[in-house]
Amino acid sequence: MIRRRQFLLANTFAASTVFLSEKSGYARSDSSSAQPLGGEGTLSRKADYTLTIEEGRIEPKPGHILQTYLYNGHAPGPLLKMKEGQEIVVDIHNKTPHPEILHWHGFILPGELDGSMEEGTPFILPQTTIRQAFTPTVAGLRAYHTHVRAGKNLTLGLYTGLIGPVYIEPKQNPGRYDREVFLTLKEYGPAFSAEKMDDEDYLLPKQQNTALKAELEKKQAANKALNLPDDLDLVYEYYTINGHCLGFGEPIKVKQGEKVLLHILNGSATEARSLALPDHSFKVVALDGNPVPVQASVPVLWLGALERVSAIVEMNNPGVWVMGDVQAKARNKGMGIIVEYAGQQGKAQWKKPTDMTWDYRLFSKKTPSSSKPDGIFDFHISEHHNPDRHINVNLWTINGKTFNSTNKTGYYPVEYGKRYRLRFYNPTDEAHPLHLHRHNFEVVNIAGSSISGLMKDVIMVGSCQTLEVDFIADQKGASLFHCHMQHHMDYGFMAVFECQ
Numbered sequence: 001m002i003r004r005r006q007f008l009l010a011n012t013f014a015a016s017t018v019f020l021s022e023k024s025g026y027a028r029s030d031s032s033s034a035q036p037l038g039g040e041g042t043l044s045r046k047a048d049y050t051l052t053i054e055e056g057r058i059e060p061k062p063g064h065i066l067q068t069y070l071y072n073g074h075a076p077g078p079l080l081k082m083k084e085g086q087e088i089v090v091d092i093h094n095k096t097p098h099p100e101i102l103h104w105h106g107f108i109l110p111g112e113l114d115g116s117m118e119e120g121t122p123f124i125l126p127q128t129t130i131r132q133a134f135t136p137t138v139a140g141l142r143a144y145h146t147h148v149r150a151g152k153n154l155t156l157g158l159y160t161g162l163i164g165p166v167y168i169e170p171k172q173n174p175g176r177y178d179r180e181v182f183l184t185l186k187e188y189g190p191a192f193s194a195e196k197m198d199d200e201d202y203l204l205p206k207q208q209n210t211a212l213k214a215e216l217e218k219k220q221a222a223n224k225a226l227n228l229p230d231d232l233d234l235v236y237e238y239y240t241i242n243g244h245c246l247g248f249g250e251p252i253k254v255k256q257g258e259k260v261l262l263h264i265l266n267g268s269a270t271e272a273r274s275l276a277l278p279d280h281s282f283k284v285v286a287l288d289g290n291p292v293p294v295q296a297s298v299p300v301l302w303l304g305a306l307e308r309v310s311a312i313v314e315m316n317n318p319g320v321w322v323m324g325d326v327q328a329k330a331r332n333k334g335m336g337i338i339v340e341y342a343g344q345q346g347k348a349q350w351k352k353p354t355d356m357t358w359d360y361r362l363f364s365k366k367t368p369s370s371s372k373p374d375g376i377f378d379f380h381i382s383e384h385h386n387p388d389r390h391i392n393v394n395l396w397t398i399n400g401k402t403f404n405s406t407n408k409t410g411y412y413p414v415e416y417g418k419r420y421r422l423r424f425y426n427p428t429d430e431a432h433p434l435h436l437h438r439h440n441f442e443v444v445n446i447a448g449s450s451i452s453g454l455m456k457d458v459i460m461v462g463s464c465q466t467l468e469v470d471f472i473a474d475q476k477g478a479s480l481f482h483c484h485m486q487h488h489m490d491y492g493f494m495a496v497f498e499c500q
Contacts, residue, residue, distance in 0.1 A: 042133045047091040049080055051102070051144075053124070054095035058161060058188065060238040060334060061248040066188055069096060069146075069160040075243050076184040076267060077144065077164025084139045084168050090132045092124060098148075098156070099123035104166070105306060106142035106289055106457050107438075109134055111477040114438050115147050118405055118496055119478040138440070139170030140289025141263045141308040149490045152393075154190045158269035158305075158486045161188070161243075165265045168289070177261040177312050181252055182242075185275070185303070185335065186267040189237030192393065194230055202274070202302050203431060204359035205447045208464035215427040216464055219383075228385050231394040234270045234487060238334055239325070245334025246324060247348070252339045254315040261285075263310050266303035269486040272431065272460065273330070274358075275301045277323040277339060278351035282311035284363055290440060292363035293453035300326060302358035304433030304460040305484040315341065322350040360446055364454035369444045373421035373470055377412060379495070380425045381432065381461075386491070395491050396483070402492030410495045414473040420497075422481075424467040431460045432493075433484040434467070441471040458484055473499045 056070040071077030082088050094100045101123055103115030111119035113134055124130050136142075144164050150157030165182050242249055254260060262282070266273045275282075281297040288308050301309050324336025331350070338348045384395045395402055403410035414420055421444070426432060435458045443454040445468035461467040476499050483493040 042089060043131070045089060047089045047131065048082075049078075049088070050091045050093070051077065052093040052095060053100050053102075053146075053162065054093075056161075058243060060188060060240050060243065061245040064238065066238070068155070068188065069162050071144075071162060071164055075161025075163075075188070076186060076265075077162070079182050080144065080164065080166045082136045082166065082168045084136055084171055087133060087135045091129060092132065093129045094124040094126055097126050099125050100162075101147045102144055103147040103437075104134075104142070104144055105435075106138065106140075106166075106308075107134075108137050108440075108475065109438060110475075111438070111479070114480075115144075116437060116480045117147070118480045118494070119437065121147075136168045138289065139168045140286050140291075141265065141310055142166040142168060142289055143265055143267070143306065143308065145267070145306075150486055151490050154192075157490070158267070159190045161186070163265075163267040165263065167263060177259040179258070180261045180263060182263045182265075183275075183337065184243075184265045184267045185241055185273045186243070187236035187239050187269070187271065187335075190234050190269065191237075192232040193235040194232060195235050202272075202300075202356055202358050203460060203462040203465075204357050204361070205449060207447055208462075209425075209447070209466055212425060212427040212464040212466070216429060219427075220429075223385065231383070236271075236333070239330050240334055241337040244337075246322065246331065246336035247338065248334075249337060252323070252337060253342065254339060255342045256315060256318050258315045260313050260315060261310060262313060263308070264301065264303065265308050266305055268305045270305060271485075272302060272304045272433070273335065274303075274326045274356070275323060276326050276353045276356075277313060278321055278349060278353070279317040279319075280313055280315070280321075282309075282313055284309060284311045286310035287360075287363060287454070288440075288456045288458060290455040293365050294363050296362040298358075298362065299353045300356050300358065302460075304431065304458060305486075306435060307433060307456075307458045307460075315339075318344055320344050320346050320348045322348045324350060326353060326356050360443060360454060360459065361449060361451050364443065364451040367452055368450040369442060369452035369470065371419060371442075371470065374418040375414070376421045376423060378423045378425070381428060381493070383428050393487055393491060396488050396493035398493070398495055403494035403496075405496075412495060412497050414497050414499050416473055416476060416499050419470055419472050421468055421470050424461050424469075426461045426463060426465055426467070429463050431462050432488065433458050433460050434469075435482060435484045436469075436471060436497075437480040438475045439471045439473075439479060441469040444468050444470050473497065475499060 146162035318341040447465040
């Protein structure tokens with residue numbers, strides 16, 4: 001819903017353009033004499049990319065039409081390719097009836113460009129255009145997506161088609177390969193339901209913290225004694241790769257002996273996704289766009305919401321295969337794509353892998369980090385019954401407090417240039433994909449196991465487990481932290497680090 005002030009602003013600036021630059025902040029102008037903010041000629045030059053946000057229709061499989069918000073009429077949005085160290089100019093048109101915001105996920109940008117209202121990024125008002133100019137400083141697979149809070153409204157936020165991949169070409173190739181394929185995993189047709197997906201116990205190590213497990217069991221017993229209703233979860237009607245259900249999109253056509261570099265983005269609003277290709281393995285070369293210290297081959301990839309994996313697959317087993325989710329329910333609803341070798345025909349085959357686990361430690365150094373933090377934040381995650389009787393979606397807290405930007409609850413001061421350790425304690429029954437804006441962090445401990453060298457911007461913390469990551473506060477201003485499950489973020493699972 002647009003409030004009166006937003007409505008007036010939208011009409012006042014309906015014909016205007018907002019100019020955003022990492023160099024000079026932002027300004028709004030409807031004058032042709034406006035001065036460039038992103039360097040000489042930024043306003044007058046042709047944009048490298050234009051993104052239009054508007055309502056449109058998608059057809060994940062023949063005869064099944066969905067209405068949702070899209071970038072440039074497509075879901076996912078178009079692949080944007082950029083070059084490390086080279087300025088990019090992007091025009092963004094908002095043709096929806098509500099304010100929008102676009103987050104450059106995995107980028108290192110000032111708060112006014114990053115794409116979060118908590119950091120000071122201005123909304124893109126209805127029927128308004130903004131121009132953004134910035135220079136990508138990190139290479140690899142990134143993303144762009146809406147950062148609107150949806151709450152109960154499942155037609156907004158990441159429940160829509162407003163997500164797309166970005167590839168920033170690195171100065172050095174991640175490995176030898178013959179060609180690249182980009183895949184975006186995404187569900188559509190969301191609904192709140194008591195139905196639960198078949199959860200796989202996939203995260204390694206599997207050891208749970210005794211104290212956190214006891215805390216979870218105590219809370220579950222208390223909820224049962226009070227006869228509290230179960231928390232609703234999100235279920236989806238369609239599961240897609242690159243906008244199509246399994247069997248209805250273009251297959252990946254390969255030749256025997258080819259090395260194919262897959263760039264995979266999990267664009268889900270709420271779910272972790274897996275991917276397996278029978279009788280093949282994935283050699284992981286980068287996570288969240290960052291080269292891994294150790295390149296390891298695995299039979300299954302797991303990605304929390306907005307995690308990215310770049311992996312090389314050597315095509316050495318001719319046939320027609322289903323590359324799909326290991327969860328049968330998700331695969332049967334469309335989460336898969338056909339891989340077809342040259343000269344091969346017939347029905348695509350699927351085999352369930354014998355090992356379906358995922359271990360971040362495989363891609364890291366096995367020695368503890370030699371860097372010591374200047375400060376430590378302990379974050380205790382907790383779930384609470386929502387008193388709103390109209391919807392059984394629980395509230396989420398960090399250290400017992402739900403995020404509130406009005407009274408600054410959940411804001412933490414940090415000093416520029418200092419190294420901080422975030423220690424997470426998760427006494428809940430699900431894994432959470434944790435995301436820090438405007439930074440990469442080093443993973444230093446998973447469930448009591450010390451590691452080093454693994455750089456990410458999203459990572460899953462397992463049920464009843466601990467997780468520790470380090471980041472350097474080298475971005476001034478506010479940086480948002482949150483769980484990347486939309487309904488967890490919307491209902492309090494957020495924090496802001498304020499760098500002086």
